[in-house]
Amino acid sequence: MATTTRIIATLLSLVVVTGCGNDPEKDRVLKSNFQSLRDRMSGGVQSEQLTPEMGQIAQHVSAATDEPVTIIRLVDGSTFSVIAPIAENGTYQTFASADRRSITMQHGVVTATRGLSNDLMSSQSAATGQLVRARKSGSSTRVMRYLDGLEEIIEFSMDCTVNRGDDQGFSGQRQRQGTVMVETCDGSVYDVRNSYVVDGRGKIVESIQWLSPQRGYAHFLPLGG
């Protein structure tokens, strides 16, 4: 039918012309839809493989570089990345990956993330950090702030207890030697269990920390330095 031909012609020509022009803001939704369609059709999207284990990643990365990078691996197995320190502000250190995702830590305790989706915007965790690094038991309060669906800040306040843990206390495949410290937090909405490995000098050399409701836990392994 003439109409059907015209319709097909329209669709084809629109695929071709979409994005013509010098305005990067126009038709970004369509462009991004076509992009993901193209990816899907050409099999360019990563297939369902599980991320390798921390030990394997650490081996490869250490072999590749001497820089004091940190490996971050999401515990749900969805992704891992290598982040390098890029900025310092007082006691806060910010690390970033090559694709512009960043994590901010205060002496090894995560205080903020950016670009991971459901980002931790800021948090109050100094008291916890002090207990963990001093390898002491005690209690503290943690505050974690996120953006909700309406892009407003919501705060989760949690009562936390820090205790030494045994070998099984670390909630993942431990790569480093040191004292295992476990932080158990009771929040009104979320319960969190972070575990840390602290060396003799009071430095957190490995940790599994909760990032956000959507992302869950991440395993951090600093290399070098």
Add this chain to the structure above:
Amino acid sequence: MSQNRSFQTRSTSGAKPVHQVIGREISAMAGAIFAVAVSAIVMATTVAAQSPVNYNTYGLPGLIDLPTAEAAPEAELFTGISYYPDSMRATIGFQLLPRLSGVFRYSSINGKVIGGKWADGTYYDRSFDLRFQLVEESPSMPGIAVGLQDFMGTGLYEAEYLVATKAITPTLRITGGLGWGRLGQVNSIGSTGTRPTALIGEGGVPNVDRWFRGPFAAFGGIAWSPRRNITVKVEYSSDDYAVESGSITGKSIIKQRTPINIGIDYHLKNGGQLSLFALHGDTIGAQMTFVTNPKRPNSFGGSEAAPLPILVRANGSAKDLGWTADNIVSNDVRTQLADLLALENLVLEALDLQADTAVLRLGNKRYRSISQAVGRAARAMTRVLPASVETFVIIPMVDGMAASAITLRRSDLEGLENAAATEMLARTAIRDGFSLAPKSQIKPADRFRWSLGPYLHLSVFDPDSPVRFDAGARLEGAYAITPNLILSGSLTKKVVGTLADTAPIPSKLPPVRTEYPLYSKFGDPGIEHLTVAAYGRPGPNLYGRVTVGLLESMYGGISGELLWKPVSSRFALGVEVNYVKKRAYDMMFDFLDYEVLTGHASAYYQFENGFHTKVDVGRYLAGDIGATLTVEREFANGWRVGGYATLTDVSASDFGEGSFDKGVFISVPVSWLIGQPSRDRSDIVLQSLTRDGGARLNVDGRLYRRIRDYHEPQIEAGWGKFWR
């Protein structure tokens, strides 16, 4: 029963088209399914927030046909289609407030009519429902709600009810209620007067004289959820289906053999619902409901890349003023800052660099959140500006106008980078940007933008056809002759479409809007608009606009506007005057004989919880005088839902069917859909467009909508994104 022509919906927002899938010509039934499915595709679906709400065939929380006293979570948007042979209902509903929900419904029934005006044996009907929850359910009290079903219009589904619902056990909920109208037919137990049958005016007016009048009857049912995602429903319906049984239509599509209906729901993880039901012992039907909520995007807080970290100055470096005499350093700084801002898709339009203060004239076409644009610009400034510069004044520009100037101290940025966002807001000053912005330094070559892409004009839920559309290519461009003087145009070439297939509806008023089929037919290719617009700030708290040229597809002329809005005020006043001539149908440079002076005085007020209200009083395109009330709720993430009504001195009989102009709209920011920053929006407008009364000019660039994002109330509401 006269046909209800009171609603015609347009899925377009004038100059900016809806980004939707292109459709193709389809049969009536599939047409409505298409329209609802398009909304479902546009909506992102996520994991449902709480225990699922069951939706009924009318599109509100309920049993099968019957309502319950339940409400959806606040701000929930629910669309659905229910079908049994020869009858289909498509619905779009929204939980406006925690206790108030509304639904728009488009239904089609196949049947022949003895007398009356039905189209080709298929009867299309549009209806509106409202439900208000009087009492929220609690462990000791049932929930109680009152509802108006199909409360304005021809009343095919007209009913009113009072209903109560209670959970007896965690898995069993009981509902019982009293119904009038359609719900008062079976075994009615009494009567509250007689129910009038004549329409008020020309229809389209709430039938207040019918509500809760006439016979009433009892209805009820139970909903049992043996597992979280399955619900079995049994109900006793007081609706005798007189219309569908043929007593009025002459053809029976369903026979009410028993008042008992049974159904089963399956709830999907994303909150959607699939249902099967048996109606009145006579027929089987199915239903699909999709659910989305502005509070649950796919990506909380967006998934855009990380911003630049703040660069903290070395101790004592702020005292170094050696650089100020050196032009090379200043130019270097300017270039470096421009480059860093470009990485964030921001534009350095000008930079006024002093020893201790820097004023940045900022161009932002990327970020919906002004707070986020300012935050990212501030971060870039800390990385590049000499250490002695302590005060940052950032002025985001709107069409060459400086709306507000945001002042931040560098020491605060350094000290509060990792603190709660509210701490930074407390130390931020927002004031009127009038005369504060340095002159733009953008080269002329960078002031031109053009693009070629698809367009789609949808007209849905028409009395004669569920979907009419035009689609094709649109070439548009804009050139900033000076930052405040913008030449822009848009040309469309239709490739395929059915909007031209109707004849203009006869009107007793000058045909100021009803001739759109002629524009669709002859305006191909057509110039949508070609204008020169000048924007400016006549004085403190004042904003002005003058637009000249082919202002919109049907009118050309001159449009002028003045807005008074102080930067921290919730209140604003505006006045707009337009002198326009009707354009020829070929949408080129010719005009027809009709010319009119239109204009409005407007008052705006923004309430605390995001409710924006606006009252316009003035003269409309047909020369009628009247007023429009618009109420809109804007959420902090940019979602807008609202409605408007216009009453003018045109009588209902002159206006024609529908009686007066009204509409509802939903605007979804693209950034919410894709999780990346964007200033685009996806708009769905349902309005009664067929008539010529209360019609306004569609001119681009109206000031209040553009300016309000840059003022204090909106910047503060969206401050959560400052550090994002």
